[in-house]
Amino acid sequence: MATKKILMLVGDYVEDYEVMVPFQALQLVGHQVHAACPGKKAGEFVRTAIHDFEGDQTYSEKRGHNFTLNATFADLRPEDYDALVIPGGRAPEYIRLNEDVLAAVRHFATAGKPIAAVCHGAQLLAAAGVLKGRQCNGYPAVAPEIRSAGGSWVELPMDGAHTDGNLVTAPAWPAHPAWLAAFLKLLGTKIEP
Template sequence: MSKSILMIVGDFAEDYETMVPFQMLDLAGHEVHAVCPEKEAGDTIKTAIHDFEGDQTYTEKPGHNFALNATFEEVDAADYDALCLPGGRAPEYLRLNDRVIEMTRHFFAADKPVAAICHAAQTLAAADVLDGRRCSAYPACAPEVEAAGGTYVDVEMNEAVTDGNLVTAPAWPAHAAWIRQFLDVLGTRIEHAEPVTA
């Protein structure tokens, strides 16, 4: 059954962590609305590509412009079945928006599925929804997860963690695991048909 998913993004959200889940959830038959505070449907956000090239932290390069398809001020979290939070630099300021925090809390209070990746843990910590939860995130966010009462789970960059309705991962190399586990929590089943032979 198709689900409606709210995705909260902002300028300099991580490129892959925004575009890939948006497209993959759409491919799986779900309706995804991407919104950003102070922006409307049809506006764009700038994204940034975070890469891992052997330095002490990730490098950052310009990404694509990502088009929003819904207006932040018009959406009601109660109308959505699930929440998706990309990482990047956007969460560090999105978490200062009271409505972003209220929306995030709604999904936890209603026990709806939530997928958060990389620095999106900053939004979860600010919303005070991690107490007693297991949560993966970009390693630099581990202190914020733990300060919020969560247990930071240190997994490989291509792995994800599910704790009840919450699916988290450290960064975009985990997309396959993260999206697969989120689809499981959503109750989405993908069946493979036998190939047709002539």
């Protein structure tokens, strides 16, 4: 298996499980993952938020961990990466306001490189204008944004994932097994027992 270089776009109050689990899992299978946040440098951290499903109309939110970045956003060249991961949480809501972030997302979409977006990560895809004609999923509250951006909402259970060409999307962290498996398939990663 060839090691892939993966960019993970994060920001303060990224969802805890949605950043930490894929960051570690993708490294576990041999890929290089660079987690970067606009306005921050390698060695600095973002704060995470823990979202849980406790029977309310939407998720609850609690303060999570500090997640240390291992790449400096200002130094990144999207062309140097094979794939993109966009975790959810509150971070996509405000990092989508950064034109350099949107340009990076557009690079991966235009180049046909694998992209995975979980939960509110779809907000970043919508803001970058890369969902027109695409089928995808995210946290149910972002369905209107997906539709407004020209995408088609795919209904999934909370542990499901959907693949449309180079794009893998999922509703939230309970879908990690499904979306990570689909993303690894796009990357050409084979896991031997």
